[in-house]
Amino acid sequence: MGERHTDAASAEQLAQRYRSLVEHTPDAICVHESGTIVYVNPAMVRLLGARSADDLLGLSIQTFVHPDSIPPMLARIAQLTAEGSASPPAEMDLVRVDGRTVPVQTVSVLTVWQGELAYQVVVHDLTAQRAAEDSARRAESHFTTVVSQLEEGVLVVDRRGRLESINPAGRRILGIDDADPVLGRRFDELPATMIDRDGHPLPGDQHPMARTLATGEVVTRFVFGVERVDGQLVWLSCNCRLLNPDSPDSSGVSSFADITEYRASRRQLEYQATHDALTGLANRSLILSQLSTALADEGGTLVTTVLFIDLDGFKAINDTLGHAIGDTVLQIVAQRLQRALRAEDLVGRLGGDEFLVLLAGHPQRADLPALVERLRVTMSEPIIARGHRLEVSASIGITELGPHERRTPEAVLHDADLAMYRDKPAGHRELGLGQNRRSNNTHAS
Template identity: 65%
Template sequence: MSDEKGDGAVDAEQLAQRYRSLVDHSPDGVVVHEGGKLVYANPAIVRLLGANAVRDILGRPVTQFVAPRDIGPMLARIARLNATGDASEPAEMALIRLDGGTVDVETVSVLTIWQKRRAHQVVIHDLTAQRRAEDAQRRAEQHFTTVVSQLEEGVVVIDRGGCIESINPAALRIFGHAGGDLVGTAIAALPLALLDPNGQPLSASRHPVARTLATGETIARYVFGVDRADGQRRWLSGSSRLLNPGDPESPAVSSFNDITEFRASRRQLEYQATHDPLTGLANRSLVLSRLAGALGTSEDLPVSTVLFIDLDGFKSINDTLGHAIGDTVLQIVAQRLQRSLRQDDVVGRIGGDEFLVLLSGGTLPVDLDGLVTRLRQAMAEPIIARGHRIHVDASIGVTPLHPGDTRTPEAVLHDADVAMYQAKPAAHHEGPGSIRRPNNTHAS
């Protein structure tokens, strides 16, 4: 029996040594205070308090090392510990170092037996690294918020339910809501109308950001429009992505630039590249492009017939009255052509006094004869320009297209040109480019 007791004592001593070694090497501070005074401190707390050796802190009141504001709550926590092994809830507090500095820690107190007397063992975790990380994150968030708020690019964060979590000032300005706040507003309830790239209504459920929320897909460089409450229409180039791609509950972030002026400028440049600056009609390049597209179709031709129109004697108008009046005549002729043709027909100026008309598919031959007659009559109506009464006749060449037409656009243009010259002798009614001066000088 005595041997068994001896063995038990040895085991207990070994266990105590192992525990003591574990505590001594713990990265967390461990102290024991009895009757309010420190009776044990491990090396980690010695370093944390800035002491040179454990003797520098043993025997001192535990409250000497606790920030005054935290003493009361600490004493209240340990007062609630009644039975050996009871532990307090983790609590944050500030310790005072021997050099007067402070350090934030998290502590847990346990009621224990120390040398056969009740005492409190405290495990102390240094929060310095955590605080640094939190401060760094807070500074990063503040920096990010500041940067986002200064961006000219609109940025909106949208939650899983389709409501705005945050929105920067640029987005508010773009939406025409500067000075207001749209946080908490559902995308479908915004005080504006969404449009697709063609200007058609776009429901919130069809907006690319809805697809990002549904699938997690990143969508870049899409174009959409907004009709604002103030009547302005703005065009935006946007991208949408998940804010936290690894989180299935992540909100989406939509960013966009206002491209209204750029879009208008680009359309203006495209218009200038494809239209005659004097008459506003399609230019040679655009007409031949449309013709090429029609010739590439095997059936249901979008263009049935090509008309080549030449103004008879126009050179004499320029030579006699000057190019300014000649330009006016061309502008009026262009207007008359447009009024005489259908909306689906294409009329262009291909150079000088030559015009090309692409009649849309479905025009019947009997209709064609009547159309040519009407065009000649429209051209023959007198033009009043700067006090001059001018008569302009037109020669019109006609060439039809047919399914499977193998001609090139230039070949079609040549055939129509030949047909126009063949029609020229019959196109004169009152003499080419004849000019009369009216009694009044009103220009029209």
């Protein structure tokens, strides 16, 4: 008798704990018998927006189930034939007292309620989850829309370097047709050839994306070229980083912009800053820069001889025939100088009718007179300029650079200028110019 009393007390105690758990669980729980609600916990009251459990008890369960969800619900519980059997988790929509729809996930269990078979339903509110999913979808849609409208190319590659996505601008910049199925290919196997700044093939393992995937390093403003399938060469400035730096399995994202026009403009500006606009020869700035580099060369192999060339009587051509013809004469002289010298020799225009030549390497001293004579003959050939037949001659001064040269570039030019002056015919010398001039390692031709 005492044992039965103890068992009953234990059962009651267990039941009390179960009721307490059900009453305080955050998930909604209800029990319906033959379709009629016979029990709801406080969470179910709150979920359906009722004032109390009394507002729900005795009503049909279908009152609070969305019409579209009723047939699947009935089908699920019809399969529960043994006490304790449960349906798999299923999503459905409930209808609150105020008429609003609530997305939920439910599990139904066939149980016994006050001696009769009934269905106990555990209901989990999916409202917050659905809101988060909707927000994520909107964010993804927004991101996709923004990326698709960018003028900058964007591509994403997985850890193996295989392309996961590429935006329209990326395809356009790389010259990849919209119909070309490139997803899944390695980024270095795309239908475009990568080259470095010097025009040499760029191996895939030297691409910044390979470095980012291997080390996690962020790479910015990496410049390389792409030879497209249509034959065009475009230059790109590229940034690479991991999508999620905290994840060892993160994909990499690369953004790149077409800088072809900018690069060409910059090169043009650099060219204009270092070359004479009329003749295309090196200007005074570039000449001094190259001469400075040569003077700093301990081996003395870059430049060993400097020629200062001045046209005789050029002022008379300008004064009598005009500057347009004078400009034509200067252009032709510049072309003749370039043809008469080696590619490694630098020919420049200091200004007016003054030219400078930096001879590279080690020309034999005995060869200099022959070189100077060849230049004289070349420049003395008649020039036809706008119907005028003209003949010009040139005075040439030479200064040689010693193995331990201590002169500045300006001093070298000055000494070459003095040597050129001494080479000028007497009739072309300006009054008083050159008196008391002296220099070392300097001679006229």
